[in-house]
Amino acid sequence: MLAVLFVLGMLCPLNFAEIEIRLLDPKIDGVLTSKFPNSFLLSLPNCSLYGDSSAELLYTELPSNENKTESFIVPSCPVSLPGFLLKNLKNGTTYNMQYKIAGVNDTSANLTTTTTNVIDYQQIDSGLPARSGAMVVITVILSVAMVALLIGLIISFLFSG
Amino acid sequence: MGAGALTCLMFVVVALNAIAAAAGLALFAVAIWVAVDGYKLYPISGVSGKDDIFAAAWIAIFTGFAFFLTCIFGIFAALKRSRALMMVYLIIMFIIFLFECASAITAATNRDYLVGNSNLVKKQMLQYYGQDSIQGKQITQTWNRVMEQVECCGADSPEDWILYNSTFKQIYPTYNWPLSCCKRLSSFELQDPAGCKVGLTSTLFTKGCFNYIESVLSRYTWAVSWYGFSVLMLVFFTLVIAMIYFMQLE
Numbered sequence: 001m002l003a004v005l006f007v008l009g010m011l012c013p014l015n016f017a018e019i020e021i022r023l024l025d026p027k028i029d030g031v032l033t034s035k036f037p038n039s040f041l042l043s044l045p046n047c048s049l050y051g052d053s054s055a056e057l058l059y060t061e062l063p064s065n066e067n068k069t070e071s072f073i074v075p076s077c078p079v080s081l082p083g084f085l086l087k088n089l090k091n092g093t094t095y096n097m098q099y100k101i102a103g104v105n106d107t108s109a110n111l112t113t114t115t116t117n118v119i120d121y122q123q124i125d126s127g128l129p130a131r132s133g134a135m136v137v138i139t140v141i142l143s144v145a146m147v148a149l150l151i152g153l154i155i156s157f158l159f160s161g
Numbered sequence: 162m163g164a165g166a167l168t169c170l171m172f173v174v175v176a177l178n179a180i181a182a183a184a185g186l187a188l189f190a191v192a193i194w195v196a197v198d199g200y201k202l203y204p205i206s207g208v209s210g211k212d213d214i215f216a217a218a219w220i221a222i223f224t225g226f227a228f229f230l231t232c233i234f235g236i237f238a239a240l241k242r243s244r245a246l247m248m249v250y251l252i253i254m255f256i257i258f259l260f261e262c263a264s265a266i267t268a269a270t271n272r273d274y275l276v277g278n279s280n281l282v283k284k285q286m287l288q289y290y291g292q293d294s295i296q297g298k299q300i301t302q303t304w305n306r307v308m309e310q311v312e313c314c315g316a317d318s319p320e321d322w323i324l325y326n327s328t329f330k331q332i333y334p335t336y337n338w339p340l341s342c343c344k345r346l347s348s349f350e351l352q353d354p355a356g357c358k359v360g361l362t363s364t365l366f367t368k369g370c371f372n373y374i375e376s377v378l379s380r381y382t383w384a385v386s387w388y389g390f391s392v393l394m395l396v397f398f399t400l401v402i403a404m405i406y407f408m409q410l411e
Contacts, residue, residue, distance in 0.1 A: 032319055032360035032367065036337060041359060085359055118326045121287035129277035135269040138390050142262040145397050149255055156404040157248070
């Protein structure tokens with residue numbers, strides 16, 4: 001039984017191998033972030049298996065179902081940039097993405113993510129956050145000292161001689 | 162009060178005035194250091210109109226020197242045992258005391274406005290960095306210098322440039338963050354332009370610049386307000402003893 005399975009497995013062609021597709025992870029891949037307002041940073045197809053082949057990234061904008069394709073050449077090992085930058089996207093929109101290697105018909109699974117939204121900088125509240133302890137201490141003690149000196153001056157001018 | 166005790170009190174007044182004169186001169190010097198702004202961060206407070214830390218430093222320059230001169234006059238007045246001169250001395254010292262109080266309180270309060278949290282600095286950076294106005298050019302120059310020297314990017318992190326829209330993004334939409342955020346070689350060329358554009362953490366400065374800006378502005382504020390406060394406490398004590406001496410003169 002095991003031998004049959006082994007033979008079947010060996011006969012299984014590499015055509016059905018899946019290309020890995022994922023967003024780059026800041027902790028593993030050493031990037032700042034992979035989701036931008038207008039682009040995504042995706043993992044490249046394996047350089048040792050697909051290096052120097054031409055590939056396509058098919059992506060669909062979800063609400064409108066607009067299909068687009070980006071063609072590129074998979075860089076050979078060793079790679080200088082660990083990711084593929086998919087540009088010219090819209091903020092806050094969900095996209096479906098899939099890799100396809102030309103000629104060999106290898107595809108990846110579908111990756112669905114949303115680009116980030118930008119906040120307008122005018123919305124940042126730059127008012128006084130809080131009064132620090134130092135400021136309160138200095139103000140209180142100096143105000144008390146000013147009043148004490150004034151009273152002392154008045155007393156010394158009135159009650160002297 | 163006996164003659165011996167009066168002489169003793171006179172010497173105490175003279176000694177305290179001498180110390181206060183030296184302290185006033187030191188306040189003058191420290192306030193000049195703040196006003197000169199060696200760290201060149203004035204545009205960050207000037208552009209938003211909240212430059213009272215520097216205004217307080219200018220007041221402290223004048224009050225520090227005035228303390229020095231008036232305390233020397235006070236030594237002279239105490240040695241002469243003159244009521245009229247001591248009265249003049251007390252009134253002038255009180256007026257200078259009021260101005261120096263104003264300087265110390267202003268500096269401490271204004272620091273809270275500017276660097277209590279990173280919001281004001283961040284909003285200013287997003288609004289003015291890359292803008293073509295006079296303020297824009299000043300802010301751009303200041304931030305470029307800070308980012309390159311301190312090796313930082315953005316107010317809290319480079320993600321400030323991604324989370325918010327900014328004047329810079331409108332002018333250069335293909336760049337996620339300014340090129341000053343990228344690491345450079347000793348020849349000043351970019352180490353890895355493509356990697357920095359995409360966000361490789363090995364080619365980009367990832368810490369925020371707010372900590373540095375906050376520490377410099379706090380240092381200026383502590384120089385003016387805390388040192389001013391300690392000079393004022395010394396002067397308060399001196400004036401109380403001088404008033405007692407004045408009351409014992411005939």
